[in-house]
Amino acid sequence: MNTIKEDGLLRPDRQPLGQNTQGFWNEKRLQSEMQRVFSACHSCRRCHSLCHSFPTLxxxxxxxxxxxVEGVNPEDYWKVVDxxxxxxxxxxxxxxxxxPHEWNIDxxxxxxxxxxxRYRRDGARLRDRLLSSPDKIGRIASRPLLRQAYHYLRKSPTGRKLLHKTLGIHKQAWLPEYPARSLSQRWKTHPQPARHRETGNKVAIFATCYGNYSxxxxxxxxxxxxEHNDIQVKLIDDCQCCxxxxxxxxxxDTVNLAMNTNIPRMAELIADGWDIVSLIxxxxxxxxxxxxxxFPERTxxxxxxxxxxxxxxxxxxxYRSKQLKIDFRRGLGRIVYHVACHQRAQRAGQQTRKLLELIPDTEVTPVERCSGHDGSYAMKSEHHVNATSLxxxxxxxxxxxxxxxxxSDCFLAGHHISNTLANGSTPVHPISLLRRAYAI
Ligand code: SF4
Ligand code: SF4
Structure with a gap:
């Protein structure tokens, strides 16, 4: 007799997305899979407080x-998806x-x-295409005249009303700044350290779009x-948005194109002894x-x-291999550390908290809750209020x-938190806190 266990106690074994398998793009099959999963979720309800998808469902x-679930109009499923x-x-x-639970819910x-x-069938509206192109926005908003125009739109009440009305970007949402010089421009004039103690460690930094431009x-x-830790550094300047x-x-399709540019370049760097560190x-x-x-088949x-x-x-x-200097010269006091969802998803543990706790006179309180920023979710008119309540x-x-x-390691989350606090405070990125502790 087949018995279905209530709880899966085995280690989660995430399956490939399967975008090239038969049936992935078939709308009828998608709809019936949504019915199956939605029905299970409705009986379970564990995820009620995580986001607005579940209460909507x-x-x-x-x-x-x-x-x-059969009594729900399938057109309304999109409210859950959105x-x-x-x-x-x-x-x-x-x-x-x-x-590996047999219900196989992901x-x-x-x-x-x-x-x-839906994207393959309908494409996306202009606002969503813009917000999901941080590389293009960064390039445009970093040009002198356009930067001023963007600054006006971002800061002035009239500009915000315009963005709200024309694009559907919420008036109260935090929008990124774009300083005059990107990280890659700064890197070109970055003085090379006078000498490298030979540690053999080499880091190639993947700046990311927001990290580079904003x-x-x-x-x-x-x-x-x-460099303080005698590590050879370079900035990867020939990759594109992840x-x-x-x-x-x-x-x-765009994910596929970006993968075809970025992966061979990164693999080359790795073969040459570089580790890759990504800022977001x-x-x-x-x-x-x-x-x-x-792409599980791509080595x-x-x-x-x-x-x-x-x-x-x-x-x-x-630090674990005794290669990190811990010559900190300043304590940081009481720090609240927001643990970003996409960092939790990496399952690498709270390494930021652990390192900040090595600094004398520093107390770290972690907060493991979603900030609700989530890419561009908090910027959108229809979601901003929900994002703020999260x-x-x-x-x-x-x-x-x-x-x-x-x-927060996710500075978008950090700024959304500051926007929600609305008390004039600003977040400090943990890397900047660490530099402050080193006093370098
Ligand atoms: S995703 Fe899983 S835990 Fe969450 S409501 Fe659905 S079945 Fe329950
Ligand atoms: S927003 Fe997060 S918690 Fe909510 S359904 Fe999507 S993945 Fe799950």
Missing amino acids: FDLIDNAGSMD SCFLCDLCFLSKCPYVP FPHLMLRAKAV QPQIGEDLICIL AMPRLELGDL PSCTLMFKQELPLM AVLQVKLAIYDPFEYLMRL CAPVARRIQQQQADAYT
Whole structure:
């Protein structure tokens, strides 16, 4: 007799996305898979508080006359899909029915498949295409005159009204700044260290689009920390956007194109002895998880997966092998550390917290809750209020702690938290905190 276990106690075994398998793009099959999974979720309800996808789904079924998924108009399934920002938390932290459980539920992958099918059928609206092209926006917004125009749109009430009305970007949402010089421009004039003690460690930094154009200071701080630790550094200047924002849109063709540019270049660097460090957890996750699940047959994809790190994951490896200097000269006080979802999804542990805790006179309080920023979800008019309500518990914890600083490896999350706090405070990136502790 077949018995179905209630809880899957085995280690989750995530299956490839299967975008090249028969049936992936078939809308009828997609719809029946959504019915199967939605029905299981409705009976289970564990994920109710994670995001707005699940309450939307449960309301749809509860309000259907029949109280089952078959009573829901399939057109309404898109409301569930649109509320999912692919943070992966339901798969990672709640669901007992993930593979190898026989129910084989992977809710984020199902949402991604739905987004992909719709994108191939309908494309996407201008706002969504713009917000998922941080490389193009960064290039444009960094040009002198256009930068001023963007600054006006971003800062002035009239500009915000215009963005709201024409594009559907929420008036209160945080929007990135674009300083005059990108990280790659700064790197060109970065003085090479006078001498390298031969540690043999070499780091090639994948700046990421936001890290390059919007927050170049974080990259500069990381370079300074690595050089302080006698590590040879270079900035990768011939890769392109990792395409995580396009993945979130469902644009798998662009993901494929970006993979074909980035992976061979990174694999070359790895073969030459470089480790890759990427500045944003979502971009690291793209190489560590999403590409390997989309292209499991590509050896180079798997090589990159094993040699790419978040900054603190890399620095803690150095610490464990006694190669990290801990000559800190300043304590940081009380720090609230927001643990970004896409860092949790990497399953590498809280390496940032561990390293910050090595600094004397420093107390770190982690907050493991979604900030609700999630790519561009918080910027969109229709989602901003929900994104802010998701962030409210994180903001409350920061206020309760009366911390000296709050921080997140995902600086988009950091700024969304600051926007939700609305008290004039700004986040400090953990890399910048570490540089402050070294006083370098
Ligand atoms: S992946 Fe994240 S946003 Fe999507 S349904 Fe799961 S918890 Fe919600
Ligand atoms: S994703 Fe899994 S844990 Fe979450 S509601 Fe659905 S079945 Fe339950």
